[in-house]
Amino acid sequence: MYKADFLEAPRPKPVKRPELDLTGPDRFLNRELSWLSFNWRVLEEAENQKVPLLERVRFLSISASNLDEFYNVRVAGLRELAMAGNTTAAADGLTPAQQLVKINENARELMQSQQRIFATLKEEMAREGIQILSRHDITDADRAYLKEAFLDQVFPVLSPLAIDPAHPFPFIANLGYCLALQLERGKNKKSLQAVLPIPAQIDRFVKLPTEGDGHRVLFLEELLLLHIDSLFPGYQVKDHFSFRVLRDSDLEVEEEAEDLVREFEVALKRRRRGEVVRLTVSAGAPEALKSIVMDELGVRDDEVIELDGMIGIVDTKELVLDERPDLLWPTFTPRVPERVQDHDGDMFAAIRQKDMLLHHPYETFDMVVRFLKQAAVDPNVVAIKNMLYRTSRNSPIVEALCEAAEEGKSVTALVELKARFDEAANIRQSRRLERSGAHVVYGFVDWKTHAKIATVVRREGDKLVTYSHFGTGNYHPITAKIYTDLSFFTCDAQLGRDGSKLFNYISGYALPEGLENLSLSPHTLKPKLLDMIRAEAEHARAGRPAKIWAKLNSLIEPDMIDALYEASQAGVQIDLVIRGICGIRPGVKGLSENIRVKSIVGRFLEHSRIACFGNGHGLPHSKAKVFISSADWMGRNLNRRVETLIEIKNDTVKAQIVSQIMAANLADVAQSWVMDADGKFTRDPIPEGEFAFSCHRFFMENPSLSGRGSAGAADVPKLTHTHDA
Missing domain, CATH: 3.30.870.10 (Endonuclease Chain A)
Known part of the structure; x- marks a missing residue:
């Protein structure tokens, strides 16, 4: 049972940071490192024992997919700037080259953590009857089955490629995964170097026959190594390693393009051929063979990441088995209002x-x-x-x-x-x-x-x-x-x-x-939000109740952050629910002591954008100003995109947003992380057996106020800011 009236969540004690120049770039946190922090929170869910096992595998895969896209776009862009000698600093004062150094260090640590977590998940899956095997674990019966599966389902789509003057190094597309092979001919000991691209059209895990409810799979690359003699008759594998390529996937569109459709059709083809921004290789790769691959792909040492484990861990999504509902989230059917x-x-x-x-x-x-x-x-x-x-x-x-x-x-x-x-x-x-x-x-x-x-x-x-x-x-x-x-x-x-x-x-x-009613970026949306923030600061200075609640995916735009700092210093109580990137420093004495930031990561991906202003009455209140928007508070959304912001004036819908949606988000404990002044997020430990309020569970169990019909909304729980069991 959830109470409708309760006290606000406590605010962390403000900290002094005399070493920071709070009038300069130090007042902002780096966008890219903040995004990596978000992906760490996603990965953390893969270790959360309160999450069903295969959903934890899904979180692991999502963290890998997120990181791939981050390199495809953000790192690729910074790399291009750094290589061009651009030293323009970001809002936080870091140049592109400096950001790349910090990103590289953080991302390497994250990828090593992914491998450690996958190893743990493999053990747990094995205990549940889901076994991931190597070629050394299979039986003779398995070998017979796999030979037939290889010839029927895999061999026809493979293209083994020798590397010599007559066979130049092949083009490896973005996200391409390959085996690099050092081969030796049995008769004359003649050596051969080759690359075997592993087709993305084939599942990464090959299913093996099993008895009962068990599930046994073999890595596809292990299947290929078992049958090298079918691909290179007369040769034996002397050494090998696997590698995966990420390329620059950002698109550049000519501003004067007369036909956007035709321009994008061409650009999509160009995307496959972008420069390599990251090369991931398996641990223990032979230096000579690795050097050939690096030289041919044009990558530097700092763009190579060596991993002891599974290359392309995004493919673990194939292990999320529908036939094991006992290891997945309980089925949820969305309501019809x-x-x-x-x-x-x-x-x-x-x-x-x-x-x-x-x-x-x-x-x-x-x-x-x-x-x-x-x-x-x-x-x-x-x-x-x-x-x-x-x-x-x-x-x-x-x-x-x-x-x-x-x-x-x-x-x-x-x-x-x-x-x-x-x-x-x-x-x-x-x-x-x-x-x-x-x-x-x-x-x-x-x-x-x-x-x-x-x-x-x-x-x-x-x-x-x-x-x-x-x-x-x-x-x-x-x-x-x-x-x-x-x-x-x-x-x-x-x-x-x-x-x-x-x-x-x-x-x-x-x-x-x-x-x-509608405010429109890049013209009136940002000025509207800034006016609302400044108006709230004026209410605080006049001694009236002053609060701001906002829910966003990202907050990074400098003018918006500075306006929030100014409002905090005026006495406005500011609560922000920011899923991902956040460039604001909360809880710094003299700068942001009235700002609290939290992030919610759980079963569902938080994506809605909401802004609530007390309007001289505090929150929650029927006279508050409430807005929904398509825009995050980022430079691209506010200054370079067509976005909308509308004010909600219907009383029932306002109550739904303020006293149900926002209040439940602010009250959440089960899936929440609280941000400190250095941009680090910590999850408050929940004692064993103690109730922890989950906003996702609350929304699954309770209908929305404005969707109620003849039954009325009187019995729909409304929250204000915290929770009770």
Whole structure:
């Protein structure tokens, strides 16, 4: 049972830091090292005994995937700057070269920890009947089975490549994983060097026959080493090692590109050929063979990481077995809001009754899909507009938009081609939409359109009514099952007009005038937030209650951080829930003693962006100012992207955000890490058997306030700031 009224969480005692220049770069923490700190928290979940075993394996894989992308993009960019001799310092004062040194040291330690954790997980999986074998562990019966599996399923897609003057070193694509081989011919002892790329199209773990409920697998590279004689007849392996390549995957787009679609199709092909930014090799690699690989790939010693264990640990995701539900999170089925059920599934009727905020994944994202599907077939709907930053390959939303266009409705789709790593999928979706008759626009060349809005114009009697959806996350039905995001549905006329003006801006480039609620980056969103922070500081100086609560993925923009510092010094109590990157120093006497930062890492990925301002009344309060947004507080989001911020004015939705969502996040203990003045996060130990409040569990068990229907919201728990058992 959760109490509705309780005291605020205690604040850490402020610390003095006389060695820091708090008027200079020392007041900021480094962005890249802060991101690595977040990935350490992800990896820590792989050791959390309160997490089911195979979910811990999943966290291990996620930490590896995160690190790959970090190198593909962030490290690649810093490397390019450093190689060009750029010495421009980041906000925290570190040059690109200095950052690379610190990143390299931290990332090496993180990768070694991944190997140590994987070794522990292997032992635990073995105790649960999941065995990961080497070629030295298999039986004669296994050998017979594997020979047939190799010839039927693996051999046809392999391309063994000799290395000699007639066979130059092959191109190894980004994320490419290979065996480097030193071979010797049995008859004449002639040596041969070769590379064997391991196809990504084949599972990394080869399943072996087993009796009962057990699960036995063999590394794919072990299978290959068993059958080298089939690939190089007459040769024996004298030495070998495995290696994996990461390349620069950032895209450069010509600002004057006349056809963005064609430009991105070319750029995607170029991505495969980016420069190598990291080479991971197995421990004990023979120096001569390793030198050849390094020289051919053009990497330096400091870009090589030697690991004693599994190369490409991201592939451990294959070990998360659906057939072992006892080792996974308990099944959770997202709720259909009661109000939608009261209206027999009619989204328009539910929205007409009152504004509605859905909290994903706790409330099903299917309601967003249903909203657009109903619009597609409703004869009274005349126009649909939708912004697609990311969506799934076989997107039901794209399908609904195509159906609407084919039905003769006016359909406009903004497809963002610069959604990193989803560019190819978005190109395919845009072609499909165009074929159906939809108007497809691609936004701005120099700014990403990161806003998430859909509008549906419906004829009701003698007037047109605009139904709007504003989201903090993407229109992606798959990620919506694990990302915590907000979907706000309204037929408020002001927001309808604002949404229409925004679409017109993106398609026609004419800056909208007279926006009534919506704030827009890179124009008015950042000034709006700064004004709200400064207004809260004025309330504090005047002796009125002053509080700020914010929930973000990242906080790094210097002007926003400085404004928060100024508000803290004025006496504003500031609580920040920052999932990932955080450049602010909390709890420093004279600078940020009223700022508290926490990070939540757990079953779901925190992704919603919320800002709450006490407005002279403190928090929680019905007169507080409450906003949801698509934007994190980063330079790119506030200064170089098209993002939205809207104020929530409906009382029920405000109460849901402040007294339920934000309060539960601030009250969480089970999945929370608290940040200190040096950017280090610590998890408070929870005594054995003691209750620890989990916001994820709370949201899974309790419906959202604004989604309640005829049952009413009176019995829905509202939290203020802490918890009780």
